[in-house]
């Protein structure tokens with residue numbers, strides 16, 4: 001018998017399954033941390049257009065290969081720039097904006113997302129996002145920069161105006177403090 005992946009045990013799958021509920025085939029989405037392209041592929045399978053950002057050419061070329069193999073390259077614009085500048089490239093209102101923070105699996109651990117840049121990127125994403133849309137952030141507090149990043153992102157989310165945004169933190173209550181968490185922000189209007 002085929003077993004299903006357990007989405008509570010895999011935060012990236014949890015983030016994807018919630019993001020999927022916010023997407024239709026007509027929508028646009030943004031992957032703010034393209035990496036090897038797994039989230040970009042997930043988004044391209046479910047919507048019309050995806051903007052996918054990464055600072056590393058190495059990441060973008062392996063993601064481009066993944067999307068080409070899936071026959072979905074035509075849906076994706078790969079952008080080698082910081083997600084903090086997403087508003088310079090994204091011309092439509094996205095329904096979903098995903099961040100999977102930290103460093104490239106199998107890559108240089110020094111090239112991680114940083115608290116200050118990610119906070120800037122989330123502020124830009126909040127203005128880009130379509131009303132009714134979703135920002136998803138998978139956070140990794142198991143390393144020092146990831147811990148600072150989570151702290152600053154949770155502070156930003158707590159301070160968002162309640163009449164315009166709704167925020168949810170998925171926290172694995174009986175797991176280590178180092179366990180990844182998923183932060184979700186929806187724009188009400």
Ligand SMILES: C[S@@+](CC[C@H](N)C(=O)[O-])C[C@H]1O[C@@H](n2cnc3c(N)ncnc32)[C@H](O)[C@@H]1O
Nearest residue numbers: 033035036037038039054055082083100104113
């Ligand atoms: C955890 S990986 C993403 C994994 C990816 N979602 C996947 O499915 O393979 C994080 C990525 O964020 C990228 N990154 C770091 N800082 C960035 C920035 N300011 N703007 C865009 N990407 C950034 C890194 O180069 C790395 O590839």
